[in-house]
Amino acid sequence: MSEEKAKVTVFRYNLETDTEPRYETYEVPYQDGMTVLDALMYIRQNYDSTLAVNYECRYGYCGSCSVEVNGEPTLACRAPALKSMVITPLSNVPILRDLVVDHKAIMDSLVRIRPFLERRRPLEKEPEELRPVDFSTFRIVSRCISCLCCVSKCPSFTEAKHLYAGPNLIAEVARLAFDPRDGGDRLRTAYEEGLFNCAMCGKCTEVCPYDIDIPKLIMMPMRRMTLERNIGPVKEVEDLTGLVKTTGKSLIKPPKATFLSKTPSVVRVEKPRDQVSLFLGCLFDYDFRLHNVGESAINVLRSSQIETVIPKNQVCCGLPFVLMGYMDLVKELFLKRNLQAFKDFPKMIALCAGCINTLRNWYPLLCKELGEVYKFQVFDVSEFLLKHGLETNLMGELNLKVTYHDPCELNRGAGVSTEPRRVIESIPGVQLIEMDEPDRCCGGTLKMLNPRLGYKIAGRKAKMVKKLDVDAVVTACPRCITQLSSALQMEKVRGVEVLHIVQLLDMAYKGMR
Numbered sequence: 123m124s125e126e127k128a129k130v131t132v133f134r135y136n137l138e139t140d141t142e143p144r145y146e147t148y149e150v151p152y153q154d155g156m157t158v159l160d161a162l163m164y165i166r167q168n169y170d171s172t173l174a175v176n177y178e179c180r181y182g183y184c185g186s187c188s189v190e191v192n193g194e195p196t197l198a199c200r201a202p203a204l205k206s207m208v209i210t211p212l213s214n215v216p217i218l219r220d221l222v223v224d225h226k227a228i229m230d231s232l233v234r235i236r237p238f239l240e241r242r243r244p245l246e247k248e249p250e251e252l253r254p255v256d257f258s259t260f261r262i263v264s265r266c267i268s269c270l271c272c273v274s275k276c277p278s279f280t281e282a283k284h285l286y287a288g289p290n291l292i293a294e295v296a297r298l299a300f301d302p303r304d305g306g307d308r309l310r311t312a313y314e315e316g317l318f319n320c321a322m323c324g325k326c327t328e329v330c331p332y333d334i335d336i337p338k339l340i341m342m343p344m345r346r347m348t349l350e351r352n353i354g355p356v357k358e359v360e361d362l363t364g365l366v367k368t369t370g371k372s373l374i375k376p377p378k379a380t381f382l383s384k385t386p387s388v389v390r391v392e393k394p395r396d397q398v399s400l401f402l403g404c405l406f407d408y409d410f411r412l413h414n415v416g417e418s419a420i421n422v423l424r425s426s427q428i429e430t431v432i433p434k435n436q437v438c439c440g441l442p443f444v445l446m447g448y449m450d451l452v453k454e455l456f457l458k459r460n461l462q463a464f465k466d467f468p469k470m471i472a473l474c475a476g477c478i479n480t481l482r483n484w485y486p487l488l489c490k491e492l493g494e495v496y497k498f499q500v501f502d503v504s505e506f507l508l509k510h511g512l513e514t515n516l517m518g519e520l521n522l523k524v525t526y527h528d529p530c531e532l533n534r535g536a537g538v539s540t541e542p543r544r545v546i547e548s549i550p551g552v553q554l555i556e557m558d559e560p561d562r563c564c565g566g567t568l569k570m571l572n573p574r575l576g577y578k579i580a581g582r583k584a585k586m587v588k589k590l591d592v593d594a595v596v597t598a599c600p601r602c603i604t605q606l607s608s609a610l611q612m613e614k615v616r617g618v619e620v621l622h623i624v625q626l627l628d629m630a631y632k633g634m635r
């Protein structure tokens with residue numbers, strides 16, 4: 123039997139002799155269990171000993187061997203080799219040669235945060251008494267090995283290094299802030315280093331070899347602690363809280379007619395195959411430019427013979443407060459009211475990615491804390507239709523080329539990424555063309571805290587779309603829709619619409635009527 127081979131394409135760049143980078147492809151004997159670093163070592167030993175690769179421990183502890191494999195950062199010594207892979211140096215970090223990047227600039231930036239214990243009080247006797255419970259978060263954050271995988275894909279750091287110092291640096295500040303022995307002014311430092319400029323996209327967690335959940339373990343509690351010290355967007359959060367208490371929504375101006383006020387509470391169909399409730403979220407209710415998305419959802423469910431219930435007393439899911447770590451407010455102002463509104467309709471579809479993530483992942487935890495039973499089944503519309511009623515034989519042919527943008531809260535938050543693609547590809551006449559980085563954040567969560575940075579992040583997505591020959595960007599989140607629409611306008615991308623997936627489905631069903 124012939125030996126299996128891996129095709130390994132490697133980025134090569136010697137700054138002293140090359141005018142520009144190039145790629146070289148090598149054939150490497152492939153064996154199960156081999157790592158990316160094994161493949162690179164083979165290339166050095168058998169093809170080119172000048173290939174520059176960094177490594178020390180070869181055991182996932184030193185953080186020196188990080189590279190990108192097919193565009194995703196990883197530790198070369200731990201990542202399994204693929205039969206076809208393109209290996210490039212980490213993005214966002216200066217290149218020294220080939221795959222070796224210069225960690226020094228980022229490590230030097232740590233100096234300004236004083237990355238050492240500043241004792242709260244002088245040590246009088248050793249060892250001081252410490253309880254494990256006080257160190258629980260500290261211990262998780264301390265797993266960071268400074269591999270910079272998170273830095274290479276962080277959208278806020280990519281677009282504005284002067285506004286956001288990067289997840290590894292914030293993790294370092296957090297490590298000290300969570301250390302009960304430390305008395306340094308870590309919260310002010312975190313604020314100054316850009317704590318509120320994180321887009322909360324979760325990409326850092328996805329690529330972190332030690333699974334450090336940076337948004338949940340670091341950003342949320344640190345933001346709350348900072349706001350409680352009266353540092354940061356205190357007024358914005360106070361205003362939002364006041365608003366929610368009166369309107370139940372986290373948006374400023376209600377339109378003359380909200381979607382809920384215009385829509386019946388039950389949309390009946392003959393011989394229903396199923397019944398589902400619709401969780402609208404603030405934007406679909408208040409932003410009249412998005413009301414057609416809600417209408418499309420109702421049409422699509424009707425076409426699929428699904429009866430739709432739209433409880434009028436539903437309120438915001440509470441996501442803006444989740445992102446600031448105010449879980450007590452989420453329980454009081456949102457969870458209890460939504461539990462009441464949906465008590466008879468636990469099978470629900472949410473059209474907003476952020477709502478799905480909050481309802482599906484945070485509500486069960488908060489219900490448990492309240493002693494309430496969580497009985498909801500929360501679906502993204504594509505998930506629901508694939509299970510309960512996608513009637514492709516009733517659809518007309520659309521003749522459209524589209525690309526799909528993964529909302530962070532849906533993809534990394536709720537784990538839904540293949541279903542919308544399956545739905546799009548099942549629509550007659552629709553061709554799905556992937557953009558370079560469909561899962562890269564569009565900056566939508568920064569709309570309240572730093573819209574300029576948010577739009578800068580979205581601009582990169584608009585450029586990815588510009589490279590494609592498509593008629594529409596399809597997504598599944600109202601914030602992504604408004605963010606991408608503005609970015610396409612700013613980048614002068616003409617003739618490309620931004621659609622919620624239910625609008626695409628509605629067009630397909632209407633094509634037959």
Ligand code: SF4
Nearest residue numbers: 276320321323324326
């Ligand atoms: S959540 Fe996104 S924006 Fe925030 S640090 Fe992680 S990668 Fe960067």
Ligand code: SF4
Nearest residue numbers: 266267269270272330
């Ligand atoms: S947080 Fe994770 S990905 Fe980022 S530097 Fe630390 S170990 Fe690496």
Ligand code: FES
Nearest residue numbers: 180182184185199
């Ligand atoms: S060589 Fe140390 S982490 Fe890979």
